[in-house]
Amino acid sequence: MTPFYQFTATSLAGEPVPMADYAGKVVLVVNTASHCGFTPQYAGLETLYKKYADKGLVVLGFPCNQFGKQEPGGADDIAKTCHINYGVSFPMFGKTEVNGRAAHPLFRYLKTALPGVLGGRIKWNFTKFLIGRDGKPLARFAPFTTPEKMETAILVALGR
Numbered sequence: 001m002t003p004f005y006q007f008t009a010t011s012l013a014g015e016p017v018p019m020a021d022y023a024g025k026v027v028l029v030v031n032t033a034s035h036c037g038f039t040p041q042y043a044g045l046e047t048l049y050k051k052y053a054d055k056g057l058v059v060l061g062f063p064c065n066q067f068g069k070q071e072p073g074g075a076d077d078i079a080k081t082c083h084i085n086y087g088v089s090f091p092m093f094g095k096t097e098v099n100g101r102a103a104h105p106l107f108r109y110l111k112t113a114l115p116g117v118l119g120g121r122i123k124w125n126f127t128k129f130l131i132g133r134d135g136k137p138l139a140r141f142a143p144f145t146t147p148e149k150m151e152t153a154i155l156v157a158l159g160r
Helices: 041-055 073-088 105-113 145-157
Strands: 006-012 016-017 025-034 055-064 128-133 139-142
Touching: 006 055, 025 041, 025 105, 025 145, 041 055, 041 145, 105 139, 128 145
Parallel strands: 025 055
Antiparallel strands: 006 016, 025 128, 128 139
16 A cells, blocks of 8 residues: 555544545645635636536535635634535645644645745645655646646646
8 A cells, every 4th residue: 555545634524534535546635725816726726626526526625724814714614615615625725834844744744845946845835746656656736836737737646
């Protein structure tokens, strides 16, 4: 089993979710925020999710308040923003730290496997990690990379 499948994260509803639940799927892990200039990317992420879910894509949103305090609310506030404003139906997780000592182990792993421009750090909200069906990290996308610009990489990962 690849390291990705050994992690567990807490859902927005407070339930533990093993990443092993997504074995065999192409996974897009995104650190999100409800009050960020990139927040409209929720709509594009949802479009990709709906378009390719039946082919094996899952998007996992991890709200983060580490960048400009742009995710200040609790689970209910996050859910309202995601569901009401952007129609998000993909899995969302509880507020997660992605940098520093308290960084979630999943993000520590992803940053090591796919270091970005800042090496072992995430620069801002809406950094995205594409994970293959075998659980291996394939690509990292900067916050300014829109979901639409990732579609080709997702199609390759899906084997299309």
